[in-house]
Each structure stands twice: as structure tokens, then as C-alpha cells.
Amino acid sequence: MAVMITDICINCGACIDECPVEAIVDDDENPTGEEIYYVYADKCVECVGYHDSPACAEACPTEGCIQWSDVIDGMPANENRKSKGTPVVE
Numbered sequence: 591m592a593v594m595i596t597d598i599c600i601n602c603g604a605c606i607d608e609c610p611v612e613a614i615v616d617d618d619e620n621p622t623g624e625e626i627y628y629v630y631a632d633k634c635v636e637c638v639g640y641h642d643s644p645a646c647a648e649a650c651p652t653e654g655c656i657q658w659s660d661v662i663d664g665m666p667a668n669e670n671r672k673s674k675g676t677p678v679v680e
């Protein structure tokens with residue numbers, strides 16, 4: 591379970607400080623080399639246990655930039671949303 595940031599990202603930085611598990615890195619640290627922000631899927635817990643909805647997607651000013659990693663269209667809408675995630679702590 592994780593969200594992903596798509597190439598709609600405008601690098602505004604609104605999401606990064608909202609993440610309770612520090613799963614988001616900026617374009618300088620994106621391991622793919624793309625000049626957009628990036629979510630480490632092995633860290634993201636979809637904010638389960640922290641917020642009622644993904645804080646990064648709430649903060650993001652774009653339409654649909656942050657998506658569930660297995661959903662292509664639209665904003666996050668995960669049928670497994672209520673299942674408990676396992677926070678990964680560095």
C-alpha cells in the first residue's frame with residue numbers, strides 16, 4: 591500500500607512536510623532521476639493510523655498528481671483504505 595507521485599508534480603513542496611512517516615523526498619533526492627517529488631512505497635502507509643485521508647494528497651494543489659500506486663485515474667480511492675498499515679521507521 592502506497593501512493594505515488596506522477597509527473598503532474600510541480601515541485602511545490604506542499605506535501606513533503608505533511609507526511610507522518612517521511613516517505614516523500616524532493617526532486618533532488620528522487621531515486622528515479624525524474625525532476626519530481628517521490629514517495630518511497632516501502633515507507634508510505636497511506637496515512638493509516640495518522641490521518642483520515644492521505645495528508646500529501648490533501649496538501650497537493652494539483653488535480654490527481656498523487657495517486658494510489660495501483661490506480662491510474664483520479665484522486666486516491668483505495669478499497670483497502672481501512673486495513674492497517676505497518677509504519678516503517680528508519
Ligand code: SF4
Nearest residue numbers: 609634636637644646
Ligand atoms: S499517503 Fe501519507 S504516508 Fe503516504 S506519502 Fe502521503 S503523507 Fe506520507
Ligand code: SF4
Nearest residue numbers: 599600602603605650
Ligand atoms: S504537493 Fe503535489 S505538486 Fe507539490 S511537490 Fe507534492 S506531489 Fe508535487
